[in-house]
Amino acid sequence: MQLFSREPQKLQLPGANVTYYPNFLTLEEATHYFKTIYEETQWQQDDIKVFGKVYPQPRLTALYATNSLPYSYSNITMYPKAFTFALSEIKKKVEAITTTEFTTCLINLYRDGKDSNGWHADDEKELGKNPTIASVSLGASRVFKFRDKKAKSSVHSMSLEHGSLLLMKDATQHNWQHQVPKTSKFVEPRINLTFRTIKG
Numbered sequence: 001m002q003l004f005s006r007e008p009q010k011l012q013l014p015g016a017n018v019t020y021y022p023n024f025l026t027l028e029e030a031t032h033y034f035k036t037i038y039e040e041t042q043w044q045q046d047d048i049k050v051f052g053k054v055y056p057q058p059r060l061t062a063l064y065a066t067n068s069l070p071y072s073y074s075n076i077t078m079y080p081k082a083f084t085f086a087l088s089e090i091k092k093k094v095e096a097i098t099t100t101e102f103t104t105c106l107i108n109l110y111r112d113g114k115d116s117n118g119w120h121a122d123d124e125k126e127l128g129k130n131p132t133i134a135s136v137s138l139g140a141s142r143v144f145k146f147r148d149k150k151a152k153s154s155v156h157s158m159s160l161e162h163g164s165l166l167l168m169k170d171a172t173q174h175n176w177q178h179q180v181p182k183t184s185k186f187v188e189p190r191i192n193l194t195f196r197t198i199k200g
Protein backbone atom coordinates (compact mmCIF):
# COMPACT_ATOMS: atom_id res chain seq x y z
CA MET A 1 0.00 0.00 0.00
CA GLN A 2 1.25 3.47 -0.82
CA LEU A 3 0.83 5.78 2.15
CA PHE A 4 1.77 9.04 0.48
CA SER A 5 0.31 10.11 -2.82
CA ARG A 6 2.83 10.71 -5.58
CA GLU A 7 0.16 12.54 -7.61
CA PRO A 8 0.15 16.37 -7.81
CA GLN A 9 -1.64 17.81 -4.79
CA LYS A 10 -3.43 21.15 -4.62
CA LEU A 11 -3.06 22.69 -1.14
CA GLN A 12 -6.27 23.79 0.57
CA LEU A 13 -5.14 27.30 1.59
CA PRO A 14 -7.78 30.04 1.32
CA GLY A 15 -6.69 32.88 -0.98
CA ALA A 16 -3.76 30.83 -2.34
CA ASN A 17 -3.16 28.68 -5.40
CA VAL A 18 -0.40 26.19 -4.56
CA THR A 19 0.23 22.80 -6.19
CA TYR A 20 2.88 20.30 -5.11
CA TYR A 21 4.31 17.86 -7.68
CA PRO A 22 6.33 15.27 -5.71
CA ASN A 23 7.57 13.47 -8.85
CA PHE A 24 8.49 16.44 -11.00
CA LEU A 25 11.92 14.86 -11.66
CA THR A 26 12.88 11.19 -11.51
CA LEU A 27 15.26 10.19 -8.72
CA GLU A 28 18.10 9.86 -11.25
CA GLU A 29 17.46 13.29 -12.76
CA ALA A 30 17.18 14.95 -9.34
CA THR A 31 20.44 13.39 -8.14
CA HIS A 32 22.24 14.33 -11.37
CA TYR A 33 21.01 17.95 -11.18
CA PHE A 34 21.85 18.30 -7.48
CA LYS A 35 25.48 17.31 -8.14
CA THR A 36 25.83 19.40 -11.31
CA ILE A 37 24.28 22.56 -9.85
CA TYR A 38 26.15 22.19 -6.53
CA GLU A 39 29.45 22.08 -8.43
CA GLU A 40 28.78 24.57 -11.24
CA THR A 41 27.09 27.37 -9.33
CA GLN A 42 29.02 30.49 -8.40
CA TRP A 43 27.67 30.70 -4.84
CA GLN A 44 27.65 33.99 -2.98
CA GLN A 45 26.77 34.98 0.59
CA ASP A 46 25.33 38.48 0.91
CA ASP A 47 24.75 40.50 4.04
CA ILE A 48 21.17 41.24 5.08
CA LYS A 49 19.93 43.97 7.39
CA VAL A 50 17.48 42.88 10.11
CA PHE A 51 16.22 45.64 12.44
CA GLY A 52 19.21 47.82 11.52
CA LYS A 53 21.84 45.12 12.21
CA VAL A 54 23.85 43.47 9.45
CA TYR A 55 24.19 39.67 9.29
CA PRO A 56 25.48 37.24 6.67
CA GLN A 57 22.47 35.65 4.97
CA PRO A 58 21.96 32.15 6.48
CA ARG A 59 22.38 30.35 3.13
CA LEU A 60 24.28 30.75 -0.14
CA THR A 61 22.59 32.11 -3.27
CA ALA A 62 23.06 32.73 -6.98
CA LEU A 63 20.98 34.39 -9.72
CA TYR A 64 20.65 33.28 -13.34
CA ALA A 65 18.51 34.83 -16.08
CA THR A 66 17.80 34.95 -19.78
CA ASN A 67 18.05 38.78 -19.57
CA SER A 68 20.28 41.16 -17.61
CA LEU A 69 17.64 42.47 -15.19
CA PRO A 70 18.63 42.47 -11.51
CA TYR A 71 16.50 41.17 -8.63
CA SER A 72 16.33 43.03 -5.31
CA TYR A 73 15.03 41.80 -1.96
CA SER A 74 15.93 42.44 1.72
CA ASN A 75 18.31 45.29 0.76
CA ILE A 76 20.22 42.96 -1.57
CA THR A 77 20.48 43.52 -5.33
CA MET A 78 21.60 40.50 -7.32
CA TYR A 79 22.78 40.66 -10.94
CA PRO A 80 22.20 37.53 -13.02
CA LYS A 81 24.58 35.24 -14.87
CA ALA A 82 23.58 33.44 -18.07
CA PHE A 83 21.69 30.16 -17.62
CA THR A 84 23.83 27.03 -17.59
CA PHE A 85 22.85 23.99 -19.66
CA ALA A 86 21.51 22.13 -16.59
CA LEU A 87 19.43 25.10 -15.43
CA SER A 88 17.95 25.65 -18.87
CA GLU A 89 17.00 21.96 -19.10
CA ILE A 90 15.13 22.22 -15.78
CA LYS A 91 13.57 25.54 -16.87
CA LYS A 92 12.15 23.82 -19.99
CA LYS A 93 10.59 21.05 -17.90
CA VAL A 94 9.11 23.60 -15.47
CA GLU A 95 7.70 25.65 -18.36
CA ALA A 96 6.12 22.57 -19.94
CA ILE A 97 4.20 21.76 -16.73
CA THR A 98 3.30 25.31 -15.76
CA THR A 99 2.66 26.74 -19.25
CA THR A 100 4.47 29.87 -18.03
CA GLU A 101 7.64 31.43 -19.42
CA PHE A 102 10.29 32.28 -16.82
CA THR A 103 13.23 34.68 -17.20
CA THR A 104 15.04 34.29 -13.90
CA CYS A 105 16.15 31.63 -11.45
CA LEU A 106 17.16 32.41 -7.86
CA ILE A 107 19.07 29.51 -6.34
CA ASN A 108 19.45 28.86 -2.62
CA LEU A 109 21.90 26.44 -1.01
CA TYR A 110 21.02 25.35 2.53
CA ARG A 111 24.36 23.90 3.63
CA ASP A 112 22.97 22.26 6.77
CA GLY A 113 20.15 22.59 9.32
CA LYS A 114 21.44 25.97 10.50
CA ASP A 115 20.77 27.49 7.08
CA SER A 116 17.25 28.82 6.66
CA ASN A 117 14.96 31.30 4.93
CA GLY A 118 12.82 33.52 7.20
CA TRP A 119 9.14 34.45 6.79
CA HIS A 120 8.60 36.44 3.60
CA ALA A 121 6.43 36.65 0.49
CA ASP A 122 7.87 36.83 -3.01
CA ASP A 123 6.11 40.12 -3.61
CA GLU A 124 8.87 42.37 -4.96
CA LYS A 125 7.58 44.86 -7.48
CA GLU A 126 9.76 43.56 -10.35
CA LEU A 127 7.82 40.25 -10.19
CA GLY A 128 4.55 42.06 -11.02
CA LYS A 129 1.11 41.48 -9.51
CA ASN A 130 0.19 37.87 -8.66
CA PRO A 131 3.51 36.32 -9.72
CA THR A 132 3.85 32.65 -10.65
CA ILE A 133 6.79 31.15 -8.73
CA ALA A 134 7.99 27.62 -9.54
CA SER A 135 10.19 26.13 -6.83
CA VAL A 136 12.26 22.99 -7.50
CA SER A 137 13.89 21.14 -4.58
CA LEU A 138 17.04 18.99 -4.81
CA GLY A 139 18.94 17.14 -2.09
CA ALA A 140 17.85 16.86 1.53
CA SER A 141 14.15 17.34 2.23
CA ARG A 142 13.35 20.35 4.41
CA VAL A 143 10.23 21.59 6.15
CA PHE A 144 8.45 24.40 4.29
CA LYS A 145 5.76 26.46 6.03
CA PHE A 146 3.04 28.81 4.88
CA ARG A 147 1.34 31.31 7.19
CA ASP A 148 -1.65 33.50 6.54
CA LYS A 149 -0.53 37.16 6.49
CA LYS A 150 -3.64 38.25 8.43
CA ALA A 151 -4.34 35.22 10.64
CA LYS A 152 -0.72 34.48 11.56
CA SER A 153 -1.66 31.46 13.66
CA SER A 154 -2.93 29.75 10.50
CA VAL A 155 0.17 27.76 9.48
CA HIS A 156 0.52 24.93 6.97
CA SER A 157 3.64 22.77 7.24
CA MET A 158 4.91 20.37 4.58
CA SER A 159 8.12 18.67 3.48
CA LEU A 160 9.73 19.56 0.14
CA GLU A 161 11.28 16.40 -1.27
CA HIS A 162 14.21 15.70 -3.60
CA GLY A 163 13.00 16.20 -7.21
CA SER A 164 9.74 17.96 -6.31
CA LEU A 165 8.13 21.11 -7.73
CA LEU A 166 6.02 23.55 -5.70
CA LEU A 167 4.02 25.91 -7.87
CA MET A 168 2.66 29.13 -6.30
CA LYS A 169 0.25 31.24 -8.35
CA ASP A 170 -2.40 34.00 -8.36
CA ALA A 171 -2.83 35.81 -5.01
CA THR A 172 -0.64 33.38 -2.99
CA GLN A 173 2.14 35.94 -2.36
CA HIS A 174 -0.44 38.57 -1.48
CA ASN A 175 -2.18 36.51 1.21
CA TRP A 176 0.49 34.11 2.51
CA GLN A 177 4.12 34.17 3.66
CA HIS A 178 6.48 31.20 3.55
CA GLN A 179 9.69 30.06 5.25
CA VAL A 180 12.25 27.26 5.50
CA PRO A 181 12.97 27.06 9.25
CA LYS A 182 16.26 26.05 10.82
CA THR A 183 16.35 22.52 12.22
CA SER A 184 18.46 21.01 15.01
CA LYS A 185 18.30 17.65 13.18
CA PHE A 186 21.29 16.60 11.09
CA VAL A 187 20.47 17.38 7.46
CA GLU A 188 22.49 17.11 4.28
CA PRO A 189 22.69 20.10 1.90
CA ARG A 190 19.61 21.15 -0.05
CA ILE A 191 19.39 23.21 -3.24
CA ASN A 192 16.24 25.13 -4.12
CA LEU A 193 15.64 26.74 -7.52
CA THR A 194 12.89 29.36 -7.76
CA PHE A 195 11.91 30.28 -11.30
CA ARG A 196 10.42 33.77 -11.63
CA THR A 197 9.54 36.26 -14.37
CA ILE A 198 11.18 39.70 -14.41
CA LYS A 199 10.46 41.94 -17.40
CA GLY A 200 11.95 45.37 -17.97
Ligand SMILES: O=C(O)CCC(=O)C(=O)O
Pocket: 106, 108, 117, 122, 135, 144, 160, 178, 180, 192, 194
Ligand atom coordinates in the same frame (compact mmCIF):
# COMPACT_ATOMS: atom_id res chain seq x y z
O1 LIG B 1 14.02 27.08 -0.29
C1 LIG B 1 12.81 27.16 -0.51
O2 LIG B 1 12.08 26.18 -0.62
C2 LIG B 1 12.16 28.52 -0.62
C3 LIG B 1 13.01 29.59 -1.19
C4 LIG B 1 12.29 30.90 -1.19
O3 LIG B 1 11.25 31.05 -0.60
C5 LIG B 1 12.83 32.03 -1.92
O4 LIG B 1 13.97 31.97 -2.41
O5 LIG B 1 12.12 33.03 -2.07
Ligand SMILES: [Fe+2]
Pocket: 120, 121, 122, 178
Ligand atom coordinates in the same frame (compact mmCIF):
# COMPACT_ATOMS: atom_id res chain seq x y z
FE1 LIG C 1 10.23 32.80 -1.28
